[in-house]
Amino acid sequence: MSLRDAIFGQFKKPEGWLGRIAGWIMATRPSNRRRNLWTVELLRIEPGDRVLEIGCGPGLALKASAERATSGLVVGLDHSRIMLTQAWRRNRRAIEDRRVQLKLGGVEQLPMADRVFDKVFAVNVVQFLPDKEAALRAIGEVMAPGATGAITYQPRNRNPTRADTMRVGEEIKAAMAVAGFEMIRSEELFMRPAPVICVLARKAATGP
Numbered sequence: 406m407s408l409r410d411a412i413f414g415q416f417k418k419p420e421g422w423l424g425r426i427a428g429w430i431m432a433t434r435p436s437n438r439r440r441n442l443w444t445v446e447l448l449r450i451e452p453g454d455r456v457l458e459i460g461c462g463p464g465l466a467l468k469a470s471a472e473r474a475t476s477g478l479v480v481g482l483d484h485s486r487i488m489l490t491q492a493w494r495r496n497r498r499a500i501e502d503r504r505v506q507l508k509l510g511g512v513e514q515l516p517m518a519d520r521v522f523d524k525v526f527a528v529n530v531v532q533f534l535p536d537k538e539a540a541l542r543a544i545g546e547v548m549a550p551g552a553t554g555a556i557t558y559q560p561r562n563r564n565p566t567r568a569d570t571m572r573v574g575e576e577i578k579a580a581m582a583v584a585g586f587e588m589i590r591s592e593e594l595f596m597r598p599a600p601v602i603c604v605l606a607r608k609a610a611t612g613p
């Protein structure tokens with residue numbers, strides 16, 4: 406395996422020195438910064454919003470979210486300690502001000518109370534979730550009625566095409582529908598080598 410493949414193989418759960426390099430790549434790559442900022446902008450975060458990012462990695466989008474949720478709360482969840490350390494460095498001031506919290510854990514068992522968040526999102530995490538429906542159901546549990554969810558994805562396979570982006574976009578939409586989300590729609594961001602898709606949906610305002 407080449408060093409490049411070994412580093413990119415870390416993106417699912419960065420660990421050790423290769424994981425630190427993977428986090429540095431996520432934090433500094435202009436394309437990743439753009440993807441993250443674009444997702445945060447699509448969410449239209451209000452000053453008082455409670456925001457959750459699943460798989461926050463090195464914390465780029467947490468920082469952008471905290472700049473918008475100035476009187477709310479932003480929570481970053483990741484199952485990698487190394488990523489939480491990098492996210493902590495990047496958001497230290499807001500963490501000290503108690504506007505950002507970091508939590509170690511997996512989307513499979515969210516370590517937070519039900520029906521709390523107004524905005525919930527994940528950027529390039531969905532490809533690591535073997536059961537998207539179950540994950541989206543768990544995410545829906547922690548969303549307040551009427552809250553907005555956003556799942557962003559850009560294909561990471563070799564020589565990706567727009568068809569790869571759209572195929573996974575359809576899978577996300579189908580899983581969201583089964584998980585009880587409504588008003589499901591998508592936005593597309595042109596990027597090389599393949600576009601990015603963000604699927605947005607609303608947690609039903611009534612129901613269980």
Ligand SMILES: C[S@@+](CC[C@H](N)C(=O)[O-])C[C@H]1O[C@@H](n2cnc3c(N)ncnc32)[C@H](O)[C@@H]1O
Pocket residue numbers: 416417418419431432437441459460461462463464465482483484485488510511512513527528529530533534
């Ligand atoms: C490709 S990185 C993206 C990081 C960040 N969202 C970004 O765009 O810069 C995927 C991140 O999701 C985390 N992750 C993957 N599966 C997860 C799961 N089941 N629960 C929590 N975090 C997960 C990884 O540890 C990693 O930090």
